[in-house]
Amino acid sequence: MVLQVLVDHRGHFIDINAGWPGKVHDARIFWNTGLFRKLQAGTFFPDQKITVGDVEMPIVILGDLAYPLMPWLMKPYTGKLDRSKEWFNYRLSRCRMTVECAFGRLKGSWHSMYGKLDLGESSIPAVISVCCTLHNICEGKGETFSQAWTYEVQRLEAEFAQPKSRATREAQHRASRIRDALREEFEAENQQ
Template sequence: MRKATFMGLCAELAPTLRRRDTRLRAALPVEKRVAIAIWKLATPDSYRSVANQFGVGKSTVGMVLMQVCTAINRTLLRRTVTLGNVQDIVDGFAQMGFPNCGGAIDGTHIPILSPPHLASEYVNRKGYFSVVLQALVDHRGRFTDIYSGWPGKVHDARIFRNSALFRKLRAWTFFPDRKITVGDIEMPIVILGDPAYPLMPWLMKPYSGKLDRSKDRFNYRLSQCRMTVECAFSCLKGRWRCLYGKLDLGESSISAVISACCTLHNICEGKGETFSEEWTSKVQRLEAEFA
């Protein structure tokens, strides 16, 4: 991120992160705390490597990382990972080919070290330990709802049915009541998912089996719009590569770090920060190591 974005982030977090000097030592400045956390999140470096980079102790890096992630989640998460202007989102997806769409949903696996309890539950279908991040994104690839922490063995549909997003959508409270008429059918605002998700009045998924021309066209348009969530995950992991470095954290801390990365992703996207395609290729190389 650019310096202006970094300093703005420090200003937002300063009231929570600022510490007083003691007789024994001077407190780390807020800017250094945030820089240590950003560096650890943006690289798959070890705690020792980050400690050497900033001239602090290894344990200090771990402590500062969780302090900053907790501050981000308390201060920025709810107003950054939010629905925003629904009409803009609907118009954006309409331009991409799907009418009255409010978002695209999917899950992605975040590699972790083997947990001490029930480790077999965390082994996903690709054979490595992970937790699942479920996310709903808008037409620009920004997260509007996130839910993380379930073991990698659990199916996406089960995670979805246990999420707050599912309950809000089922109660018709997540989106405003804006229906359009398609043919002779009233269509509410819907979200788009892959075949793993259940078909609902407010959740569209692709047709399966033998397809005629109209069903094939429907699947193509749905796929075009659903690519936004795949691209969002690619950018998230490309910018915050700790998410592909086997998170070496306690179970209770993993979700906090994932949520902080999603919040920082939205901040960077909102500020127009550049994204290098080299980062994506590095993530693909890291991903290949888990195969």
């Protein structure tokens, strides 16, 4: 089941969407949310704009490659990148680390986010939403987060990896080795 959230700069979940099957593409889920409709209408954030260079822009959110590039949603550049685009991608990635940390802390605090829940499928989104709400309460009160929980998260991720995800990772590892071998062969041929 997919959990799609909007995370603020403090690592708090400010919009939660849970319940779509894991096989549904992230962008499709996003297009069907109230968050998307509010962002598209310009009503989610206050009407504040800044000017960078000669471009006026609204408050933006950050997304990964799965999401559409929109005036209010920035995502990384793809393809052949010059130094400035690489730098943009690096800065975007650093900002998105807040999201990764928030998910890590959520999973570390609430182990019910792993494995099979002995609940009806229709109840699972509520449990996920409650875990997100409790995360926000704990974060807001400055509750201590044990780094040992991070190691437990890594163990649980390996134990409960989805078969398709595991197969994809293995295929990507094999593909990387093939690509590296080809690159090395092409480089050797070029030096002859």
